[in-house]
Amino acid sequence: LNVGGASVRSMSLDERAREVFAAAVGAVQPDSVVRRSLEKSGNRLRVAGQSFDLRHNLHLVGFGKAVLGMAAETERIVGDHLVKGVLSVPHGIQEILRHHGNGQMLLGADTKIEVFEGAKHNLPDANAQKAAKRICELANALTESDLLLVLISGGGSALLPAPVPPISLDEKQDVTRKLAAAGATIQELNTVRRALSLLKGGGLAHCAYPAQVVALILSDVIGDPLDLIASGPTVHSEIQPEEVWAVLERHRLSATLPASVREVLGKAGPQWRRERKQDEGVGHVLNTVIGSNGIALESASRLAREIGLRPVVLSPGVCGDVRSVAHLYGLLARFACAPGASSPDLGTHILQLGPEVGVESWDLCRVMQALSEGCGEGPSATCLLAGGEPTVQLTGKGKGGRNQELALRMGMELSGESLLQDVVFLSGGTDGQDGPTEAAGAVIDGRLRRDAQREGLDPKPFLANNDSFTFFSQLSAGRHLLLPGLTGTNVMDVHLLLLPTSPTTPSP
Numbered sequence: 001l002n003v004g005g006a007s008v009r010s011m012s013l014d015e016r017a018r019e020v021f022a023a024a025v026g027a028v029q030p031d032s033v034v035r036r037s038l039e040k041s042g043n044r045l046r047v048a049g050q051s052f053d054l055r056h057n058l059h060l061v062g063f064g065k066a067v068l069g070m071a072a073e074t075e076r077i078v079g080d081h082l083v084k085g086v087l088s089v090p091h092g093i094q095e096i097l098r099h100h101g102n103g104q105m106l107l108g109a110d111t112k113i114e115v116f117e118g119a120k121h122n123l124p125d126a127n128a129q130k131a132a133k134r135i136c137e138l139a140n141a142l143t144e145s146d147l148l149l150v151l152i153s154g155g156g157s158a159l160l161p162a163p164v165p166p167i168s169l170d171e172k173q174d175v176t177r178k179l180a181a182a183g184a185t186i187q188e189l190n191t192v193r194r195a196l197s198l199l200k201g202g203g204l205a206h207c208a209y210p211a212q213v214v215a216l217i218l219s220d221v222i223g224d225p226l227d228l229i230a231s232g233p234t235v236h237s238e239i240q241p242e243e244v245w246a247v248l249e250r251h252r253l254s255a256t257l258p259a260s261v262r263e264v265l266g267k268a269g270p271q272w273r274r275e276r277k278q279d280e281g282v283g284h285v286l287n288t289v290i291g292s293n294g295i296a297l298e299s300a301s302r303l304a305r306e307i308g309l310r311p312v313v314l315s316p317g318v319c320g321d322v323r324s325v326a327h328l329y330g331l332l333a334r335f336a337c338a339p340g341a342s343s344p345d346l347g348t349h350i351l352q353l354g355p356e357v358g359v360e361s362w363d364l365c366r367v368m369q370a371l372s373e374g375c376g377e378g379p380s381a382t383c384l385l386a387g388g389e390p391t392v393q394l395t396g397k398g399k400g401g402r403n404q405e406l407a408l409r410m411g412m413e414l415s416g417e418s419l420l421q422d423v424v425f426l427s428g429g430t431d432g433q434d435g436p437t438e439a440a441g442a443v444i445d446g447r448l449r450r451d452a453q454r455e456g457l458d459p460k461p462f463l464a465n466n467d468s469f470t471f472f473s474q475l476s477a478g479r480h481l482l483l484p485g486l487t488g489t490n491v492m493d494v495h496l497l498l499l500p501t502s503p504t505t506p507s508p
């Protein structure tokens, strides 16, 4: 077998880790997820086991960082059945995609889809509001015989602002920014956004009623919760004012809220919720997740097997502080590489720490079982796959991202134990960008600290200053950085731990 031109046998574990990461990203490219989920045969469109009539009655809207590529592929598939479309996409994205030669992610010259770029710095702005208005108008004009395809991906919340009157865009932006700065989780943030919006929390599906709505969703939230991804514009959610107030109070924002926000929260959401027609059930809406971290891990796992690794999927829901995540992976590496020698406390410690970072006990037990079986004959290494979105507590002023910081912390975890020197770890953002850096993440092995020392670098001060990008740029001329460029998709991060099944003799 040849992968990327190299024979598998001659590939190092570092190279294999990079190939597995590329397979994870490749599986959730906007065009491939749409190709896999939409099937047109004659005048029928099949999606998620359901079939819809195409009679030049198809309309399309989309919002999020990946929907341009999704829309381009949809238009190629449905052809002239598409009547009209409106997209709200990040500022500058068309130019970036053109510049990177990503032609398949761009709309054709004769497209029927109108594109609005907005939401600079991932905050709702006037351009995104204009797009939201157009999307709303398109949906409102639909009839029973129309079909509305809704393309949704991460970043969709900021790209579809429609504040409930009398809330102004500035006021909504202010609340969102303050919540994010206070460290609110995406679940908390979107609980508030839903309550303040005409389109989120099912508002868009309501506008399109009685047309049939089919939403294709590329998930960037752990657990793929339909009501939270891009704040669920096609998922009817009841607003619980107490829940919204609890979030605002937790982040000490309730006392400084604008009067307009108080007024809207006092009425339990926008008027449409209260006047929703009795017959407007959820039957006219089909929501389907077509790309997710779990799907990326499955595909990565298939490639890992093809290139001679033994794949074991841990979880697509890793979250929590990068320090704890690195510690858990360090414990798992020790458990795998010295099974005979590992103390019973190691298993207990793993079971205690896992749930703190979003990994369920049964997944830990299953994985520990698989790791302890992996020490005999067979593939040269086990490839433990996980994904999610850990967090970094920013205390320093350096340049880095959560993936590079996790990789550097893993380097520290693995260094110092000769049995772990051949273990390889990769952490990468599937969007190709880790924090404000040009790298997606980094790949390290258990020799990191020794190599750094040889080059006169000490990782500790870099970690203390959240300066992981500078560290990896200086170490071995940047050889450890993962640099795929912007990928045009986003299903959070992927972590790969490559554990040689028979560790080599420790070098002196």
Ligand SMILES: Nc1ncnc2c1ncn2[C@@H]1O[C@H](COP(=O)(O)OP(=O)(O)OP(=O)(O)O)[C@@H](O)[C@H]1O
Binding pocket: 154, 220, 391, 392, 394, 397, 398, 399, 400, 401, 402, 405, 429, 431, 433, 434, 435, 436, 466, 467, 468, 490, 492
């Ligand atoms: N110097 C740094 N070191 C480590 N992490 C950092 C640093 N600067 C920013 N970050 C982290 O980067 C993240 C922001 O970057 P990014 O835009 O890639 O993530 P995001 O907002 O979650 O977007 P997406 O969901 O599109 O990946 C935050 O989690 C932040 O804590």
Ligand SMILES: O=C(O)[C@H](O)CO
Binding pocket: 153, 154, 155, 156, 157, 158, 186, 190, 220, 221, 228, 229, 230, 231
């Ligand atoms: O847009 C959003 O709300 C986030 O990216 C989560 O989907």
